Amino acid sequence: MSTTKDFIVEELKQKISDHKIEIKKQTFGKVIQVGDGIARVSGLSTAMMSEMLEFKTSKGSVFGVALNLEEDSVGVIILGSCETIKEGDEVICLERILEVPVGEEVVGRVLNPLGQPVDGKEEIKSGKFNPIEKIAPGVITRESVSEPIQTGIKAVDSMIPIGKGQRELIIGDRQIGKTALAIDTIINQKGKSVKCVYVAIGQKESKIANIVAKLQEAGAMEYTTIILAGASDPASMTYIAPYTGTAMAEYFLEKGEDSLIVYDDLSKHAVAYREISLLLRRPPGREAYPGDVFYLHSRLLERSCKLNKDFGGGSITALPIIETQAGDVSAYIPTNVISITDGQIYLEPDLFYQGNRPAVNAGLSVSRVGSAAQIKAMKKVAGKMRLEAAQYRELAAFAQFGSDLDKETQLKLERGKRITEVFKQGQYAPLAVELQAAIFYAAINGFLDNVPVEKITEFEQGVLEQIESRSKKYVAEVNDTGDFSEEGEGELKTIINDYKATLDYLIKEEKKESVSA
Amino acid sequence: MKATPKQYAQTLFESVRNVSKEEASKILDNFSKVLVENNQVSQLEKILSYFSNIWNKENNILEAEIITARELNADDLISIKKFAIERAGGKEIDIKVIVDKQLKGGFVVRLGDEIFDSSLKNRIASLKQALNN
Numbered sequence: 146m147s148t149t150k151d152f153i154v155e156e157l158k159q160k161i162s163d164h165k166i167e168i169k170k171q172t173f174g175k176v177i178q179v180g181d182g183i184a185r186v187s188g189l190s191t192a193m194m195s196e197m198l199e200f201k202t203s204k205g206s207v208f209g210v211a212l213n214l215e216e217d218s219v220g221v222i223i224l225g226s227c228e229t230i231k232e233g234d235e236v237i238c239l240e241r242i243l244e245v246p247v248g249e250e251v252v253g254r255v256l257n258p259l260g261q262p263v264d265g266k267e268e269i270k271s272g273k274f275n276p277i278e279k280i281a282p283g284v285i286t287r288e289s290v291s292e293p294i295q296t297g298i299k300a301v302d303s304m305i306p307i308g309k310g311q312r313e314l315i316i317g318d319r320q321i322g323k324t325a326l327a328i329d330t331i332i333n334q335k336g337k338s339v340k341c342v343y344v345a346i347g348q349k350e351s352k353i354a355n356i357v358a359k360l361q362e363a364g365a366m367e368y369t370t371i372i373l374a375g376a377s378d379p380a381s382m383t384y385i386a387p388y389t390g391t392a393m394a395e396y397f398l399e400k401g402e403d404s405l406i407v408y409d410d411l412s413k414h415a416v417a418y419r420e421i422s423l424l425l426r427r428p429p430g431r432e433a434y435p436g437d438v439f440y441l442h443s444r445l446l447e448r449s450c451k452l453n454k455d456f457g458g459g460s461i462t463a464l465p466i467i468e469t470q471a472g473d474v475s476a477y478i479p480t481n482v483i484s485i486t487d488g489q490i491y492l493e494p495d496l497f498y499q500g501n502r503p504a505v506n507a508g509l510s511v512s513r514v515g516s517a518a519q520i521k522a523m524k525k526v527a528g529k530m531r532l533e534a535a536q537y538r539e540l541a542a543f544a545q546f547g548s549d550l551d552k553e554t555q556l557k558l559e560r561g562k563r564i565t566e567v568f569k570q571g572q573y574a575p576l577a578v579e580l581q582a583a584i585f586y587a588a589i590n591g592f593l594d595n596v597p598v599e600k601i602t603e604f605e606q607g608v609l610e611q612i613e614s615r616s617k618k619y620v621a622e623v624n625d626t627g628d629f630s631e632e633g634e635g636e637l638k639t640i641i642n643d644y645k646a647t648l649d650y651l652i653k654e655e656k657k658e659s660v661s662a
Numbered sequence: 663m664k665a666t667p668k669q670y671a672q673t674l675f676e677s678v679r680n681v682s683k684e685e686a687s688k689i690l691d692n693f694s695k696v697l698v699e700n701n702q703v704s705q706l707e708k709i710l711s712y713f714s715n716i717w718n719k720e721n722n723i724l725e726a727e728i729i730t731a732r733e734l735n736a737d738d739l740i741s742i743k744k745f746a747i748e749r750a751g752g753k754e755i756d757i758k759v760i761v762d763k764q765l766k767g768g769f770v771v772r773l774g775d776e777i778f779d780s781s782l783k784n785r786i787a788s789l790k791q792a793l794n795n
Contacts, residue, residue, distance in 0.1 A: 160792070160793060161789065161793075164788075164789050164792050164793075166780075166785045166788055166789075168778050168779065168780045169778075169779070170776055170777075170778060171776070171777045171778075171779065172775055172776055172777070173772070173775055173776070173777045174775060188775035189775060190774075190775050217715075237777070
């Protein structure tokens with residue numbers, strides 16, 4: 146007992162005597178003006194761009210970041226509440242760039258853009274910090290995208306494949322499933338050793354509470370970090386949130402691991418930056434955005450990449466989200482981000498209200514990486530299916546004018562209807578890639594042609610259950626090699642035919658007709 | 663267009679530079695008339711602060727403040743002043759001595775926009791932080 150007491154006393158004495166105080170030269174300034182989350186500070190002649198500054202207020206310290214360096218004043222964004230800051234308060238340069246804690250400890254947490262917890266759990270004590278702004282990896286360290294990242298969404302994985310290290314924009318109007326697409330992708334990374342970061346920018350906190358609950362339910366919080374800059378947080382927090390998220394993902398990149406980051410959404414980020422810029426009196430440009438709004442997003446998204454083996458082989462895949470106003474993709478921010486990213490998934494309200502969910506518009510959506518980011522099994526089936534789906538869309542528009550169509554066209558229309566039906570998928574229900582390939586295989590090889598359109602969903606569910614439980618060869622093959630052999634194909638055919646034999650709702654007469662014709 | 667306080671200060675500085683006291687007082691008379699005519703008397707404080715900045719910059723003067731917890735004896739004050747002059751890098755310094763009981767002990771030297779904090783208050787804060795970590 147006494148030894149521990151002595152130990153503590155000695156330790157404390159030691160610590161106090163070890164503590165050396167040096168007189169440090171610091172640069173100080175005075176607050177000239179404060180308001181709207183922005184302060185103008187005089188002095189600070191040595192302040193650097195985006196350096197941390199400390200406001201010494203009567204009620205403790207508040208931190209800020211220098212954003213405008215002018216002749217005799219500095220424009221500062223205040224990270225936190227600016228109510229306690231008064232005119233004339235002292236401001237000190239901290240001689241470091243804004244950093245956030247990173248490491249394994251942040252996984253499974255909900256944090257604010259400064260890396261402080263907002264989930265009511267303990268502080269992050271990883272001891273490792275990354276600056277929030279960092280220059281993107283250079284050419285020498287990079288590699289082209291070659292490995293797929295599975296979103297678990299049939300329409301995306303087949304037609305708009307996404308690779309590790311790619312930046313794929315999700316764009317569309319409000320309330321048509323942009324976030325749902327991103328959340329499903331996060332859920333589908335379970336067991337694939339991909340760390341996920343979800344950055345909520347200017348979102349309602351109730352929505353985030355829902356998302357956290359859903360991710361927990363799906364067991365996805367084990368590998369996910371959520372950075373939350375809520376709708377009530379100041380614009381400065383919203384502005385730094387995506388950079389914080391990227392800094393945390395970069396920790397895994399440097400370790401050679403794969404990570405996925407979702408920015409939800411960058412249009413609100415641009416709005417927050419516009420607010421800051423206008424308050425700092427930077428000249429407004431198109432749509433009142435400042436001149437460097439392109440650089441704002443390009444420097445952020447450029448940090449997502451795939452590193453080559455010599456540099457650890459890690460990757461950051463980015464899924465930025467942009468909300469359009471009434472489908473206007475030619476507004477300023479959407480066009481900017483479209484041109485930065487390696488493709489976009491365009492979600493369309495019309496499709497959504499027709500019941501095609503996820504409402505992916507296959508015509509306007511592209512992935513510039515293309516089939517390099519697909520496994521062989523998927524390549525085999527997806528190419529043909531993409532073609533048939535495109536033909537169907539063309540014919541469907543045409544077929545509205547008349548009903549007298551030749552057999553071939555009718556067959557294509559029927560096939561197309563079934564493919565569209567196959568693309569429908571529920572929320573929070575991502576599908577494994579081998580099962581996706583199987584149902585596509587069934588669709589393009591005519592196995593679905595005598596299943597009534599309204600029964601497709603039911604059929605799909607049934608047949609996939611059969612494949613999961615009965616298949617020995619096919620599933621193993623796709624999982625091991627990414628491809629299926631003729632044997633695997635044969636097995637798949639047998640399972641599908643066996644299952645169809647048990648059904649009573651198949652269309653029989655039509656089949657006979659087509660045979661006789 | 664209205665002239666800014668900075669422009670007033672610059673003009674004032676340039677017109678009173680290298681002039682005798684009598685001339686200067688004449689210039690100041692005129693200057694105050696201009697201010698009244700232009701309805702800018704309310705800006706006087708700002709103009710003066712800019713003026714003092716410009717004056718110091720042009721004449722290579724640094725403003726310095728020595729803040730102590732209690733009145734210092736002459737020897738201590740001289741050694742602190744010496745420290746400030748050393749740090750000023752060849753510039754002349756204009757020293758003000760202030761007593762602030764809140765420092766608890768030690769002293770703080772402010773030189774232009776640099777600050778050397780050797781107060782007891784700062785040391786306690788730094789020790790507190792070191793023990794917390």
